[in-house]
Amino acid sequence: YAHPAEILFLGFATIVGPAITGPHLFTLWLWMMLRVLETVEAHCGYDFPWTLSKVLPIYGG
Numbered sequence: 621y622a623h624p625a626e627i628l629f630l631g632f633a634t635i636v637g638p639a640i641t642g643p644h645l646f647t648l649w650l651w652m653m654l655r656v657l658e659t660v661e662a663h664c665g666y667d668f669p670w671t672l673s674k675v676l677p678i679y680g681g
Contacts, residue, residue: 634652634655637651638651638652658672
């Protein structure tokens with residue numbers, strides 16, 4: 621349960637890059653899928669071995 625300002629801020633941060641660059645539809649789809657998968661993985665509570673934070677140790681907290 622997030623505050624509406626948090627939802628707007630995070631949604632804006634996700635879509636601003638593609639909105640500025642005007643990517644191909646497939647690239648936009650891939651970007652959105654990666655963002656959604658990252659969000660689900662971050663909030664699910666599981667520690668998967670293929671997460672980005674394990675591949676890139678400086679990524680995430």
